[in-house]
Amino acid sequence: MDRLSEGKSVIPKEEGFVVPENYFESLHENILKKMDAEETKVIRLNPYKKYYYAAASIAAIVLVVLGLNWNTAEALTFDDLAASDIETYFENNEFDLSTYEIAEVIPVDELEINDVLENRFAEENMLEYLDENIDDFEALNLEDDE
Amino acid sequence: MLGEETLVNQLQSKDTQSQAFEVLVDTYKQRLYWHIRRIVLDHDDTDDVLQNTFIKVYKNIDGFKGDSKLYSWMYRIATNEALSFLKVKSKKSGIENSELQDSMINNLQSDVYFEGDEIQLKLQKAIATLPEKQKLVFNMKYFQELKYEEISKILETSVGGLKASYHLAVKKIESFLKED
Structure with missing residues (x-):
């Protein structure tokens, strides 16, 4: 009905897209193949499972020995990650979290302004700022100074 | 079925x-x-x-x-x-x-x-200039001929908003196609 009221539109009704021959006929089969491929990717690993365990135990032993002997290998902490790595991670992963949801997770109450700002305000910086930006420094009439 | x-x-x-x-x-x-x-x-x-x-x-x-x-x-x-x-x-x-x-x-x-011929290519160019929502609504309404109620359930937006988006989209596309 809507179409009638639009009258003669200059917009063509055909778009010019075509589909390869037999595409729709083989679609179901192709989807099954894709699902199979996704599943076998996981299954194929199974025969090597024992080797992974062996490799993992050897690696664990080496790590323990290293740790006991020298005890210098420091564990990685969050600070060791470059800020750019973290940014890239957030950019490339979809979290589907709204600002409100993020706010629920982050303990805003416990945050101080200085946790976010890298440079803390030094007193001299503040005085310098006031000096440059306030026309009449005395006019501020700071009561404490009296 | x-x-x-x-x-x-x-x-x-x-x-x-x-x-x-x-x-x-x-x-x-x-x-x-x-x-x-x-x-x-x-x-x-x-x-x-x-x-x-x-x-x-x-x-x-x-x-x-x-x-x-x-x-x-x-x-x-x-x-x-x-x-x-x-x-x-x-x-x-x-x-x-x-x-x-x-x-x-x-x-x-x-x-x-x-x-597609020249006009159909121009149509695609016109659609490409639309904001995402108008594009979706236009395609679903004009080519797929879905009802506003159906589109509103899919895109989870109000019917009124959809109608406005659709009419805006049609206007923009028509004027784009009329340009040389």
């Missing part, structure tokens, strides 16, 4: 699952294909997104509670898959969404699965 509810029940039960999935694909493949194709334009990309859509539906069917209709739920999945496909594509090539739209139109000219 099976009723939607029966189909969902069969999909959720292990014994009838695979047969029901074939019915599901056969019933919706064409509609979902064209819906996705109008968003991503390229056939191979459409094929990719469509297959992922069906796989996602299959894997998540247990979570389908029947609050909405099966087909609007599937349309929603297809729309999200197609849009996030484009997002990932533009991020991978390090370009803005508008640049991606331009390159998609350029590719169309050499695409073997696009046989």
